[in-house]
Amino acid sequence: MAFTVAIDGPAASGKGTISRQIAARYGYAHLDTGLLYRAVGQKVLDGAEPVEAARALRPDDLNHPGLRGADAAQAASRVAVIPDVRRALLDFQRAFARRAGGAVLDGRDIGTVICPDANVKLYITASDSVRAARRFAELQAGGADTTFEAVLADLRQRDTRDQGRATAPLKPAVDAVLIDTSQMDIAEALAEAVAVIERQRG
Ligand code: DC
Numbered sequence: 001m002a003f004t005v006a007i008d009g010p011a012a013s014g015k016g017t018i019s020r021q022i023a024a025r026y027g028y029a030h031l032d033t034g035l036l037y038r039a040v041g042q043k044v045l046d047g048a049e050p051v052e053a054a055r056a057l058r059p060d061d062l063n064h065p066g067l068r069g070a071d072a073a074q075a076a077s078r079v080a081v082i083p084d085v086r087r088a089l090l091d092f093q094r095a096f097a098r099r100a101g102g103a104v105l106d107g108r109d110i111g112t113v114i115c116p117d118a119n120v121k122l123y124i125t126a127s128d129s130v131r132a133a134r135r136f137a138e139l140q141a142g143g144a145d146t147t148f149e150a151v152l153a154d155l156r157q158r159d160t161r162d163q164g165r166a167t168a169p170l171k172p173a174v175d176a177v178l179i180d181t182s183q184m185d186i187a188e189a190l191a192e193a194v195a196v197i198e199r200q201r202g
Helices: 015-026 033-045 050-055 059-063 070-079 083-097 110-114 128-141 148-164 186-201
Strands: 004-008 029-032 103-107 120-125 177-180
Touching (some): 004 110, 015 029, 015 120, 015 186, 029 033, 033 050, 033 059, 033 103, 050 070, 083 110, 103 110, 110 120, 120 186, 128 148
Parallel strands (some): 004 103, 004 120, 120 177
8 A cells, every 4th residue: 555754854954864764664765856956956967958958857866976966956946946847856756755655755846746745744953054064974974075054155055045946945744743852962853753654654
């Protein structure tokens, strides 16, 4: 039976890690929808037109080595403002959500637009300084040459754009359960998410 978990939240809130661990725990398929926007953003950085790039997106585009970087993230946030880009990615996400074995999707508009009927909706957040510190540590571990201030500024700029756009802005669905991970480690955040899912699975 299809069981859909929708997980939204701002960048570096912990939603990706929580989503992957929930998918592994329950055997659900996982879709990181941010990767779709990053792949479109990367194609635009490489010279493509945004709507064409979204319509022509292929699975292999998700393997581009630059997608996890800050340039692709900013480009993703910029193309994500365009309604026809979002529309081009809609059917794929909805079909994924209806998989028979269950699905976890994480992004910005999963509970509000992509899966308004999801069985579980979570909104994972944390203060911007905590999120920037986490992202900075990840980037440093990966050898990137950046500063905490640059990472914080980048996150704030993306949050403002993602929350302020007219189409499918980042916001919690009215029926989402909020989890603030500012003071939690990943095990605590995951335990909260699992408790919500267990209540819904019955
Ligand atoms: O989750 P992420 O940081 O990889 O997402 C990159 C950008 O893509 C994000 O800043 C906004 C956009 N995005 C979106 O608009 N809707 C989604 N469901 C997922 C991502």
